[in-house]
Amino acid sequence: MFKIVKTFFLVSFLSLVTASYAAITPNPTAPQVAAKSYILQDFASGQILAEKNSEQRLPPASITKLMTAYVVSNELQAGNISLSDDVLISEKAWRMVGSRSFIEVNTKVPVEVLLRGMIIQSGNDAAVALAEHVAGDEEIFAQMMNQYAQKLGMSNTNYRNSTGLPDPDHYTTAKDIAILSTAIIRDFPEHYKWYAEKAFSYNNITQHNRNKLLWRDSSVDGLKTGHTEAAGYCLAASALRNDMRLISVVLGTESENARAQETQKLFNYGFRFFETHDLYKAQDKIVDIKIWKGTGDKVDLGLEKALSVTVPRGRYKELVATTNIQQLVVAPVEAGSSLGEVEIRLDDSLIASKPLVALQTIEQGSWWRRLIDAVLMLIWT
Secondary structure, eight states, rough: OOOEEEEEEEGOOOOOOOOOOOOHHHOSSSOOEEEEEEEEEEEEOOOOOEEEEEOOOOOOOGHHHHHHHHHHHHHHHHHHSTTTTTEEOHHHHHHSSSSSSOOTTTOEEEEHHHHHHHHHHOHHHHEEEEEEEEHSSSHHHHHHHHHHHHHHHTTBBBOOOOOOOOTTTTTOOHHHHHHHHHHHHHHHHHHHGGGOOOEEETEEEEEEEEEEEEHTTTTTEEEEEEEEEEEEEEEEEEEETTTTTEEEEEEEESSSSHHHHHHHHHHHHHHHHHHEEEEOOTTTEEEEEBBSBSSSEEEEEESSEEEEEEEEOOOOOEEEEEEEEOOOSSSBBOTTTEEEEEEEETEEEEEEEEEEEEOOOBOOOOOOHHHHHHHHHHHHO
């Protein structure tokens, strides 16, 4: 039971960000990307600008360590561990194959050193040591990883270890990696700075970050590379230009250079042909509506979360918003109750549709107010 209340151009609204939208058809078309799977997404709006096989389950190799880092960051935030904790290195961690931070068995290494070694050097030994410190056992830690994946909405992901070493039941998708990358940047900005570091030294050994774009493009500030024979060469990356942040994930390219080149193609395309704008702040009034039988005559409607959109460059002024509001609202109404929706359109494309919620609680009015309004409702509705 909704009716269209108002249609208006959005250029008169200034605000601040975040949401998720249906993709609009880009013009010109996205570049050809030599990867099994890829996605290009705007950080603030969640708008998908380009994709191919983005929901195909593939082995993620060391990109797995993004979730390892995310779990560790959550444990740090919760106060269950601290960056200064000394972690006793087990023989299992010390014996890990592949990329290593060269930690020694039975020595103690601070959590911060292990976390940076895993992020920058992609140390498998550091990843296992962190998993054991948090959960006591890597298998239990993998269960925690899967719990966080489900919480974030990563519906096509399953982890079997903290490193990304091959396992037939260890997989994710480009789309899910983009979700995780967004969460890392959004939830733990104080740790995200480590993803931009070009080198890290431990035990008198200096190793360089394998993300070649950190040297080639000053706007790139993360995130993580990965490689196994089964996964190919993979890269989850993020770049920030003029307050617009994009996230790219390419899986299954043929070389280190290829994963960097294909990612650069996607970033150049996204920044050149799209722009992101903030529309509404969270809890800001968008419209108000009549309420019957309440302590007040009207209730303000707005959004629970801030809202932004990504559109083809130069077309922001063509956006149109329409509010669809519940026809009859009777008190009591709790703050946060959905009473309508706002739709954002460009031409015939629906860019976003978000619930309009009550911004305050309106209690039931006195018996006299309820009686009068009951009569008026018979006449006017």
